[in-house]
Amino acid sequence: MKAVLGTTVLAEAPKDELISIEGNWYFPPSSVKADALQKSPTPYTCPWKGECQYFTVDVDGQRLPDRAWSYPHPYPTAFDRVGRDFTDYVAFWKEVSVTE
Structure with a gap:
């Protein structure tokens, strides 16, 4: 799967290496x-995932504040809910297209 903004690939990995959390x-x-x-x-602190680290996406002359995020130190109980350790995994907001 790929996360793409404009013509820039921000992330790319096989689908089985990604984790789906809340859509x-x-x-x-x-x-x-x-x-x-x-x-x-x-x-921001998610009540069940923990403290969030937001990122500004900066590519192709575009600066999009807080359009990516991760959890550098998720609550251990969140691993049970998600089924895997998602420490430092990165998700992207709407302007970034995620496709297979």
């Missing part, structure tokens, strides 16, 4: 084009 595809950290993401200071 969003989370890509393994090693599959993400890290230089396209910049840490955002926006704070």
Whole structure:
């Protein structure tokens, strides 16, 4: 699967390596084009996943604040709910197209 913004592939991995959580595809950290993401200071803590790290997506002359996110230290109980460890996996918001 691919996460694409414009003509830039932000992440790419086989579907079985991704994790679907609440309708969003989370890509393994090693599959993400890290230089396209910049840490955002926006704070958020999910009640069941834990503290979230937002990122600004910066590619092709576009800067989209808080359009990607991950959980660097998820709550251990979240692993049971998701079925896998999703530490540092990255999901993308609507402007980023995720396709098979």
